[in-house]
Amino acid sequence: MSLINYYTAEGLAKLNEELDHLKNVERASVSAQIAEARDKGDLSENAEYDAAKEAQGLLELKISKLETIVANARVIDESQLDTSKALILSKVKIKNIANNMVMEYTLVSEKEANLKEKRISVDSPIGKGLLGKSLGEIAEVEVPTGIVKFEIIEISR
Structure with missing residues (x-):
């Protein structure tokens, strides 16, 4: 099955904006949550730390999938x-x-x-x-x- 997907210029721009937001805003937010949870002490019994690490993993997975979609996207020339x-x-x-x-x-x-x-x-x-x-x-x-x-x-x- 082909990974290539066809988009309008507007649709691809939205994908790129979402990817940029995930990388530059969400990633920083999750990193801050991990740092805050780490500062609370013992990591072996720290539910906040575990939740933040899980959120980080899910975010990185989402970023990875979106990067693959953008890399394989093609803009259609309507003319x-x-x-x-x-x-x-x-x-x-x-x-x-x-x-x-x-x-x-x-x-x-x-x-x-x-x-x-x-x-x-x-x-x-x-x-x-x-x-x-x-x-x-x-x-x-x-x-x-x-x-x-x-x-x-x-x-x-």
Whole structure:
């Protein structure tokens, strides 16, 4: 499985900001907690010290994972994308065939997905169903309650 993930420039900037915050703010905070707990004496019976060390381990794991994601991230050049098909970063307007409800979503990577902003992951059931479809095509999306059919009525960037 490929580790490469595709992001918008904005999405990658957010990842870098989060990584910077973890390294420069959170790391210093955890180090201060460890130092404070160490100053309280006997480390063998010091629950604060154990908790701070565990928090440090979890933080370092999170930093490591985020560094790997950033190292394997690729920014998508939206100007080079084909607008005839639904691809990552496509803004797709769809109509539910069953109830004629019209929705509009932007297809993004999993890390950038945010339903409030109408940004759905290409790895979600709807995202997978829409990928590669053209204007006017019917996307059959398998959801836990069965199959939902969506007609693609507009694709834009």
